[in-house]
Amino acid sequence: MENFFKKILKSLNPLGYCQEWKIPPLECPQFLFLLMGIGTILVILVSYLLGNRQVSDKKVLNLIVLSVGAFLFIIDFIVLKGIEKMAQASRIKSEFINILSHQIRAPLTNLDFALAFILSEKTPAIQKRDYFFLLKENVSRMKNLVNNLLLVSRIEAKSLPLREKKVPLSEIIQKIQKEFKAQLDATNVKLEIKIEPVNLSLVTDSFLLQEILRNLLDNAIRYSQPTDSLRPKEKENKISLKVEERANCIYFEIKDTGVGIPKEEQKYIFNKFFRAKNVLKYQTEGTGLGLFITKNLVKALKGKIGFSSKENKGSTFWFKIPKK
């Protein structure tokens, strides 16, 4: 019986929750709501009592009290909405941490089991060699994830450092092509590169430009048409990367023949964590951060980004960086 009463008191106690989490009363939302509610009622009462003495006309008095009441309720409502937004942001953060923990756990698990196998005495040296590539690949995966996390964090804090210099475009594109060679071969996707003119260069932040290209290229490969024993290859998967000099800017275009983006989802494609429904089915890996990061990086370089896409036909992502 005692427990029962204790439970009721606990749930009625606005400070209880905050005491548990060591939040001081003045920062405790529940307590503040209670104060706000009491305050509003008190002010209404006081304004009625005061008004009763000052104003003789009942109608005017009621009008004054009602307007005071309405005004206070509007303020209460605005404050509540603000707090609701904060709670939502906090929920999004928790989901973010949850999604990322799982994304990082996958390569970690791979590493764990692979290392156990390598360290096993029964494993001959020649078998161990393949595993070192496995280790390298999974370390890269984790590095990329963490890099993306940091980029998002810097974008949110609006503190992306810009180190501008003359960037030889053929060179960095070739470097990126090499990075993706294994992935391209594994998924049987052809990459065509065209840079006009060949010796084109651009004054910009090299690292950020490479990140943009990497993200777009990664997407193009990742969302290429799946082919396997159940779905024989009907046409080749091709990605064409084009770089063109224009009057005021350099134009980059990455065109693929992949699964495309459904029309109804196109407007969300640059949102944080957004992954279109048609790719969720095909690719379990992917945070939904790639395009969010890419768009913000292009903005940081003072450029523009856009795309066109047709489901099952493919997508064309383009961006322009202004010349100095």
Next chain:
Amino acid sequence: MVFLQKRTKGRPFGLKFQKNKNMKKILFIEDEQGLQKTFRDFLSREGYKVISALDGEIGWNLAKREKPDLILLDLILPRMDGFKVLEELKKDPQTKEIPVIILTNLEGTKEVEKALELGATTYLVKAQYSLEDVLEKINQILEKDES
């Protein structure tokens, strides 16, 4: 060659080869290629034949075709998730007797309960089991089948 008297079941009494481990087929349904490689190398060293499936749909089809002795099933899979695969396996009379070990990184109680309710034999969280631990569970289940 070993004389065995159990399991003659209407066959003429006589020599019966003991099924050695080399005959046991394990179907591994998992989209991470690294894990596929590690488990395949490890389990075949221990005497099992390993069949790989990189997504749920292929896994389900291979299960029906190959009739493995045991299925290792991840839950997060492209094309058909692990729960759906498990459901279909247990609905089909041809595959419903095959023991299924869930091998996943999802560790919520809701997921565990759902998988066990759908008929999974065991639920293992990858991050908490070593290669040897998984092998032990496989051996336990397959040896139990023999008796």
